[in-house]
Amino acid sequence: MSRFLDIDIDQAIVKRAARGDRRAHEIIYRAFSAPVYSVCLRFTRVPAHAEDLTQDTFIEVMRSIASFRGDAPLGGWIRRVAVSKALMFLRSAWQQRGTSxxxxxxxxxxxxxxxxxxxxxxxxxxxxxxxxxxxxxxxxxxxxxxxxxxxxxxxxxxxxxxxxxxxxxxxxxxxxxxxxxxxxxxxxxxxxxxxxxxxxx
Structure with missing residues (x-):
């Protein structure tokens, strides 16, 4: 299991992030950026792609965090966003080279x-x-x-x-x-x- 579920973020910070608090966004980014990058790199094997996907992941996280209900760990939710972004990237790469x-x-x-x-x-x-x-x-x-x-x-x-x-x-x-x-x-x-x-x- 990855480190996502071991990272504890106070619910008050999550609520602040949902209201658009940039400091709360930064706290969440600093806590999860390394494991998100690691997951993306596992899939792409290219550091530059992993960096781009990490940014894409956090853009989506901050855009959607207001809909996060908190009935599951925040790390698990962020991990799923990262995996989704990585798989979308791979599917796009397969399509570009005509591979299904x-x-x-x-x-x-x-x-x-x-x-x-x-x-x-x-x-x-x-x-x-x-x-x-x-x-x-x-x-x-x-x-x-x-x-x-x-x-x-x-x-x-x-x-x-x-x-x-x-x-x-x-x-x-x-x-x-x-x-x-x-x-x-x-x-x-x-x-x-x-x-x-x-x-x-």
């Missing part, structure tokens, strides 16, 4: 090779950062949302405008793609020095 979500899926592995992912091998571990760099954009997004940010398949599907089965399939396919890296990493790395990759649920 389905094209990204088909570029991974054949359906008959996708059976279990790495959940069937819980003893395997891998440097997640290194592993994600080798995945396609859509696969990287699904793995990051599910395994790091803690999104459910239903939530991922809603963010991407796809079905839950699409999200589950992408995660399984990504794990299939990662298996050779898992095997190589486990063979050369001391136990406990890398992150364990969760399974499909």
């Amino acid at each position: 979500l389905r094209d990204e899926c088909d570029a991974l592995v054949p359906d008959d090779l996708v059976k279990h992912g790495v959940a069937a091998q819980p003893d395997m571990a891998i440097d997640l950062e290194q592993a994600l760099a080798g995945l396609s954009e859509i696969s990287r997004a699904v793995v990051w949302l599910h395994d790091v940010e803690g999104f459910t398949h239903k939530e991922i599907a809603a963010q991407m405008g796809k079905s839950e089965s699409f999200s589950k399939s992408q995660l399984s396919r990504a794990y299939q793609r990662l298996r050779p890296l898992l095997e190589a990493e486990v063979a050369t790395t001391e136990p406990g020095s890398v992150e364990t990759l969760p399974g499909v649920c």
Whole structure:
């Protein structure tokens, strides 16, 4: 899970921000700008794009914060705005080069090779950062949302405008793609020095 939910912002500051208080806006920006940038960079892998998306995220946050009801953590709401902006950016990039979500899926592995992912091998571990760099954009997004940010398949599907089965399939396919890296990493790395990759649920 990312740092978003660990950041505590007083409700009085949120209310001030909703009224347009610039000082309150600055407090919220300073508290969340680093995790927002980190999320955007995970998706784009280009610092300049991540910086632009961070600004876009906070423009949207400050524009919409008056509608934030406070029945969930502010950080969770900001995280969703950041993820939405990052996915919109990726969809735009796919469209510009004539690539669809389905094209990204088909570029991974054949359906008959996708059976279990790495959940069937819980003893395997891998440097997640290194592993994600080798995945396609859509696969990287699904793995990051599910395994790091803690999104459910239903939530991922809603963010991407796809079905839950699409999200589950992408995660399984990504794990299939990662298996050779898992095997190589486990063979050369001391136990406990890398992150364990969760399974499909």
